[in-house]
Structures are given as C-alpha cells and as structure tokens.
Amino acid sequence: QSLTKPRKKEHCKPIFSVDIHPDGTKFATGGQGEDSGKVMIWNMAPVLREEDEKNENIPKMLCQMDNHLACVNCVRWSNNGLYLASGGDDKLVMVWKRAAGISVCVCFLFADVMDVAWSPHDVWLASCSVDNTIVIWNARKFPEMVTCLRGHTGLVKGLTWDPVGKYIASQADDHSLKVWRTVDWQMDANITKPFSECGGTTHVLRLSWSPDGQYLVSAHAMNNSGPTAQIVERDGWKTNMDFVGHRKAVTVVKFNPKIFKKKQKNGSSPKPGCPYCCCAVGSKDRSLSVWLTSLKRPLVVIHDLFDKSIMDISWTLTGLGMLVCSMDGTVAYLDFSLDELGDPLSEEEKNSIHQNIYGKSLAITSTEAQLSTTIIENPEMLKYQQERQNSAQTNIGPGCAGPESSAPKLNSVMNGESLEDIRKNLLKKQVETRTADGRRRITPLCIAQLDTGDFSPALFNSAPILPSGSSMSNQLTSQLSSDSSPGQASSLGLRPSHDPMLTSPPASSIPCLLLTSASKIEPMKALDSRFTERSKATPGVTAAISSTAGLTPLDSRPKDGISALKDIKSKEDTSSDSEDKMATINKNLSFSKRKPELLMDGGEVVEKRKKGRPRKEKMAAPIAQPFTQITPPAEREPSRVAAPPAPVAALKLPTPSIKKAFSLQVSMEPSVFLEVENEVSVVAGSKLSQLRCSRDGRDWNTLLPSSVVTAAGSSDVLAVACQDRMLSVFSSCGRRLLPAIQLATPVSAVHCSSHFVMVLTAGATLSVWDVQKQKALVKNESLLTILSGADSTVSQSLLTQQGVPVIGLSNGKSYCFSSSLETWTLIADKGDSLVQCADFRSCLSTHDAPASSGPLAVMQGRNLNAGRLASRLSSTPHHLQQSMTLAFLENQLASALTLQSAQEYRYWLLIYARFLVNEGSEYRLRELCKELLGPVHKSASTAWEPTTLGLRKRELLREVLPVIVENLRFQRLFTEYQDQLELLRNK
C-alpha cells in the first residue's frame, strides 16, 4: 500500500473526533481524557514530514483543553478557521476562539452532544444530541439559539450541511435520515427505508454531503442484511445506490472537499472527463475505504488500520491528505497523490459547477449566508444593511417560497445522437401501424429510460437497490406540485395576481390589451371555456365577447355585427344619419355595422350617446391620461378598411372617413370636449363646418370652410384636420395659434400632447410641431423606412408629453422618431426573443410601482412580464439567460431614454442596477456609477451633462447606491462612490 503513509499518534484514551484546521497547519482531536473530556490541538507538520517528527524543536502538541467534564464526541473548526466548536457527553457545546494565546470559551448547557457542524460561511452552528433534537445556533451571536429541530425519535448521531446552504441533514438511531430546509427549518425529507434494519449499535453516524451538493451519503444503512453507506440523491431524495463492502456498520462518511477531474495523461487525447467526487468511508470493522464516484469499485480499502472502530475522518483542504481517528486512541494520516485522485478543480471551476447546477455561484449570492461572512467595512454600509434586514423581516419572503423543483429535462442524448437530430426526423422514424379495427397506432420513440435517465453513467455505479416505484414518484410529485400550486415561485404564474408586473388593478390592463397592436391573437374569452370543460362552453359567450370587443377587427362573426347594429339602433341622435352616410362611403357593410363598437373601444373617441358602457370608459381613462393617446379610429384599422375609392392606390396609410358629426373628449383634467358638426350651413355655395369645444363647462365655437376629417387635442392645444388637407391649430380657448397648415396628402391621424401636434398623412409622412415655439420638430419624415420590407401597416401612433412621436406597426415593432438623432429608432419589438427570455423577476423591487403608464410600457404592452415563459427559462443555460436579460435591460434603458420617458428610465435603471448587483457584473456597474457621478472636479472640457431627461444623475446614483449594498462584494465600490457623493454635497 504505497499510497498510504500511516502514522499514529498516541492519545492513550479513545479519540472520538478529529478535524484539520482549514489552513492545514494544525488539527484538533476530541475524546476521553483521564477524568474529563479532552480537546487537543496538534501541530500538523510532524505528521506530514518524518524529519519534522524527529526534530525535537518542533512542537507536536500545541494546546490541550480539559474543560469538558465528560467525553468529547466531536470537534469542528469553523470554515474561516477562527473558531473551534466541541461537543461532548457533559451536555455542553463549547466554542473556542484563539485570543492572544489563550483560548476563550463560550459554553452553554444541553443534553449529551453527539455531533456539531458549521454551516457554509459559518452562519450557523448545528449541534445534535441524545434528546432527539438538533439545535441551530446563531454563529455570529453565541449563545443565541436560532431554532430547535424536532422530529427524530431516537438519538441524533450525525449532522451535515448542504454545501449550497439550503439544507441540513441528520441521521439518528430512529432508523431515519432527515433533511431539513434552512429557509423555514422544516423537514424536507424523511428517509427511512434503507435504515429499517439498522440497530443502534454505532456510537456515531457521521453522514456527509458531496461538495457539488448533489449527493448525500449516510452512515450505517442496510441493504439485504449487509451494511452499506446509502447514497441519497438531492434530486427527489432518491435512494437507488449505496457503497457496499464493509463487514460492520459504517460509522463515518466524509467527502473530500474537492471535486476532481481525470488526470490528463501526457500524449493521451485531451478528452475532458466528467468531474467526480471522492468519498472516504470508515466502519466499525476497523477498515477504511476510499471511493471515487467515477469508479465502480473503491479506489483503496485499508483493513485493520486500527485496533478498534474508526470514529472520524478529516480531509485536508487540498483534498490530498486525510486524518482518521479510532476508538483505540490513535490517529492515522494518509496522503494521496494527484495520480491517484485526479486533478482537483479550482475554486472557480467548482463555483461554475455550482452555478450551473444551482443558478448562482456561492461566491456571489446575496444570501444571508454570504452577507454574514463578509466584514462590513463602512458604517454607511452597515446602516443600509440593517435597514435591509429590517425590511426583510417585515415582509417575510416571497422569495423563500418553493423548494427546488425538478426542472423539465430534455437534455438527454441517445446513442450519440442529440435530441435535435432526433426531432428532425421523428415523423419519418416513428413506427405507425394500423390496429385490427383500422385505427392508427404510433409507437413512440423512447428518448430516456427511467432507470438510468437522470444521472450520467459515470456516477455511482455501485450496487443499486432494486429501482423502486416510490423513488420515482417523489421526483414527479415535486414536478407536479410545481405545476399546480400557485403559491410557488417556480410556477411563475401567468395569473395576474402573482405577476409582479401586473400589480396595477386589472381594469387598466384591459385597455392595454386593446391598445397593443399585437394583441391580435390575444385570448378570446369566448373560447376559453373550451380549454377546460366542454360543458361550460355555451353560457357566457355573449358576455365574453363584449369584454374582448377590442378584438373584433379580426373577427367578422355576424353576431358582432348584430350586436353593434343593436347599439346603433339604440342611439338617439346622430346614428341614423351617419349610418346611412357611412354605408354609402364604405362599401363594406359588415364593417360599418361594427364601427360604433370599435369607436367606443378606441379609448378616447367617445361616441356621444346615452347608453354607453361606463365601465369600459372608466377603464380606458387611466391610460389616456398621461399622454394623449388616441387609438386610431376604426377607419385606420388596416385589416378591413374601405378607403375612399379614388386615391386608394396612391395612399399608403388609410384615412378616416368623413362623418356628419362626431365628438371626442380631449382631456380629462381639465375636462375638454370637442364636438364637430360638418356642413352645418351653406353660405355662398360653400359648406361650413362647426367646431364646438367645451372646457370645464365653458364653450367656444368656430367655423371652418371645409369638412372636418379628424381632430385631436390636449389640455393646451387643439388640432383639426379638414377635407381640403388643411390643418388648423387652436389654443384651448379657441384662439387660432397658427395659420392653416397645408398638408401634401390627406391626413391619416392627428395627435396632440401638451403643446405638440403630430400629423400622420396618408402619404406616410410624419410631422411634429412645437406650437409654443412655433418650430418643427419633425419635418415630413417618411415612414417608408420602417414600413419597407415587411408587409406591415401602422396600427398605432401616439405622441408623448415630450413631443416624441411613436409609431406602432402591425408586425409588433414600435418605432419612435428621435428628432435629435433625426432617425427612426426601434423601441419595442414584440417578437423579440430577448423580451421573452429576459428574467429579471428577482430584480423587481417591491417598492417601485411598475411603470405601466409610460409610453414604453404602452408600446410593449403586456408581453413584458418578467420571465413570462417559465419553462423556457428553466431550461436555458444560466449564462445565456443572464446575457439575454442584460441585453434586454439595456435595450429598455436606451428606449426609455430615446422616448424621453423619465419615470420609465428611472424604473429600468434601478432594475438594471439590481441585476448587475445580483449577477456580480462589477465592470458594468462601475461604468454606470461613473456615468452617473460625472467628473468630481469642474473642468471646462467635460461633456458630461448633470441631468438626463430632467432627472439629476447624482440623485439617481443616490438611489442606485442602496441597491449596490445588497451585495457585499461591491462594498468597495459603494464606499468609493458614497464618499465622492458626500464630497460633492459638501462643496
């Protein structure tokens, strides 16, 4: 056995526990002393090198503590090496700290302590005892007890933490292994089957969790009357495999802290092997076995290493050395070479494995675990931290819902053929036959067998227990529960109530739906019942139709026409005239019938009539308010427009037809109504039209020489387009502000917002004027740029409060014309896959109201639910999804900037910052802070603007800084910018 160098240390009395210090220079043992428990700290060097052992100047024993009154069952160094915890039969847990050469101890009373374990990052210390309980201590505030886990019905003899920090597992004499969640300290799994034959003969049951977190290996278990170490898979807590071979009960299992990969042999093909773990198993049969999870047989078995049972094993942090202690009072040291174990992965590689499996690397998670380990360097930082913790306590975690759910797995590979290949030819490949009665019968292609489907063959090939149905059902249960239970975060509800983006009252989401151009195929409620139960289909159809009336353009069902017709008949004043007229203008009969309904749904265009649908008008209101938005009246709807016959070829955009009279509400606050009546009187052969406006009860009116085609207004200006292609602009009091503007082609749409007027002509040109300054912002800009190529039409247009024109196309893309760049810019694309895959749910703050009212939100519509496609997300590799989210968020920021939508810019900026903080992108974060801070010292040459969209950049930075605090990794960055901000403030 050349690979082991057993050396023994005399301890004379039984040694129950051994643990190597993380720095590898010393190790602690615990056991029975003369008349007390004994904790001893030894120098590692003499154990490692023979010459050091012989050198009498090098001390062997460093320290000895006799404070325990009875046998010490367990000693464990904290992960940071600052503390040593020991527990013993004297019902004490002691935590030792090395201070100025003297060890100070903190202790507290308990029942006989069998095992202690530090959580990852030393947040908690767990101890288990013979009173069947496990106590979790707050490792930052001894002796504060976090919780006491009750549930075992026998002596608890072993503990191990999940390296990811989600679970702690315990094994007890009650023939069970229990897994507890650290989120709520409830039991997650209770595994009993492999332990049913076990007797309580072992002194300890030290189980261990693999460093990748995927496997938990128990101490003493039984399989077919033979002692084994049971392997429990994290995925569904399945118990299909075990380590067999020991002749007596397994007392201790210890995973090597490293993950290994196969050693690259010189000259051999550089085939990257699957990473594997290494595990040492010690038993009452006095032998030790070391296993690699890539091999079926143990790497090495050492028999008769000791005279009595093995009690504890400790690996060095390098993964190449191991100390084993025994009841016989000796400790043996074994070392391994890289040739034997393989190449240990670096911490980065290990982190990336964690990241692949668990989504985030341990290094950058902003979990409490991580926060608590980093030392806070800045009092400001501390303040934020405390505020954050307080607020976290008050709203107990929406985030802590949902244990891990087994994600759908479609990554299988068969016979070297990828799933993609299979899918391509599936139709040809699948076997189809006819049954005796002539029916088609397809034999499905099996793409994964259950028995082997879920883990790669490289893992744990040792003697599987007969695959049991129950283990599989575990996994599927979790899958199902994640499907059907709405409360879980993983189910990512499309239900409005669980959707962070839809916290606004549902009422306002309906107009949204009406306004989005891509809402074409949005769900129709009439059909919804068909998805669930057939019997429910017929009732409720009419009601459903009415509430989804915005969809009617696509839907030429006669019933719509009929109901619309009824509406018309119920109208009192203008209906019969205008209907006749429309019928003559529009050849399309069904269209004219549906028209009133469309008008009504179009947000602001309110048909004057008694029997309105007040509910809907109210719903439309909140959207209409922030910026004057006039959904194109029915005539502009491209799908069924019957344009005036003559100029139809020349015109690219549809024009509204002339009505005898119409009215519209121009603004809500102050309330301004506009009424138009065409051809009121004939003077000297020309027909005059009347424009009447009422503003807060006061009326004014004016006459125009031509029929009014369309009109629009804001609280400041009114714009009226006439049949003779003249555009007239009036102040809100009826004063003409500009001489009539001659347009080249008939007008297609007019919008007003604050003191801006926007005109879209039938010749597909766009103009925007600033009436106040009497200047053109956009001059006859052609829409051909955005209309070309695709077979798309304008489905929506609007003008923001800042005078930025926005055009939505039927292909789902929305553009705005940037007058400073003098170019069209894409601000929203409903078909953009980035939108659908971006997952920034975790970055949504509960404090920020969703920016549902800005122009960007309106153009993007309801598509923008973070991580809408839950399934797609879970199967997308993390790094890819991360990049997609990043790209998406940056798009949003840029779009909000171009739209000059300050509130939305701020909203997305904070989400972006939070995302960068969560993902640990320091480089981008620093650039962002730098841009917001600007130059600290004034210099003439700087091009830095102190504000963006009227928001002060340094104020924005002040809002971003608390976000940065959430990841302690960036505390230097925080301090840096916090200081500079303070400096600037004092200036």
Added chain:
Amino acid sequence: MAKVQVLNVAVLDNPSPFGNPFQFEITFECMEDLPEDLEWKIIYVGSAESEEYDQVLDSVLVGPVPAGRHMFVFQADAPNTGLIPESDAVGVTVVLITCTYRGQEFIRIGYYVNNEYTDPELRENPPLKPDYTQLQRNILASNPRVTRFHINWEGSADKMEDSENVDPSPNISSMLPPSCIPGKMPPLGLMPDNSMDCM
C-alpha cells in the same frame, strides 16, 4: 398521481396554409409501464358558439408505453371546411389536443389559432364565402393552455374521480415552447436548478 406527464408539445409547420395537416411533436414521460395504449386526439373547434362544430381531426393510439420518456409526432389532416360555419372561418379559434387513458381524459392542451388571409386585398375585403386556399393558419404556440384531470389509472374506465381543473391560464412549467433550444448537458450529469433564487 398521474402516471403520464406531458413534458412538451412543439407545434411544427406553423404558421402554414389552412389546408396543411396539423403536426404536433409531443414529449411525455411515463412513470411505469402502461398495460394499455394512450389515445390522443386533435379537436378543431369550428365555432366558439357551439360544440356541434367541433371536429375530431384524428385520433391515434400510442403504445406500447414502457416507463420512460417518449416522443412522437401527431399529424392530422386539416379540418373539413364544409363543417365550419362560414362566418367563423376567419378569425380566432381553438385547437385542442387531448389524451385519454382507458377512456378517461386526463390532459387537455389547447392553443389559440388565428386564421387570416395573407393577401392584404383579401384581408380588407374578405369574400363572403371564405376562400380556404388563401387562408393562413397560425397557431399561437407560445401560449398553450393546459388542463389536467384526475382519472383512475388503475381500474376500468367506468368511473372518473372528481375532475380537478388546473387554472387554464398558467403555462405549465413543464411546457416548452417549440423554439426552445434544449440546454447543454450540464456537468456531472445533473440538472440545472435555479434554486438559489429562492434563498
């Protein structure tokens, strides 16, 4: 506990002309060997008003089904246009995929379907009698609606347990949109798990 879980339905050949056959690639997982075949159906809803216009486009038996994960493509001819009310030919309707075991329906997957003319001229002036050769069928594949029913997997088909409706709106988490690229095989043969998000 349902023995069969539908993991994914991919809509193939979409959008396509109205007359093209429907093609769905269905992936499902079965927990244990099924002694009887599964029966899959594609139902085209001809009109929202009434079930009488529903057309079963085709039904196939799928079997034998041993425990494991399986996939197949279910192809069925386009609906018989003669059975569709003329007024409902253009516009939004629904196609349903159902699966039954021992005569009991345990899952229903529905998609919205939009039938429209591609020619703008036709779109603006649709003929009174629908011209099916010009219609395009677009299945809204990204938004499946899944309803599951409890059934008696063991016994005969005579009795169905209470049918529990999963709310129709949520996209079940195991449904993958068709364009989804299966992720790379993660290392260690382990599945991705974003569980850290929940901490």
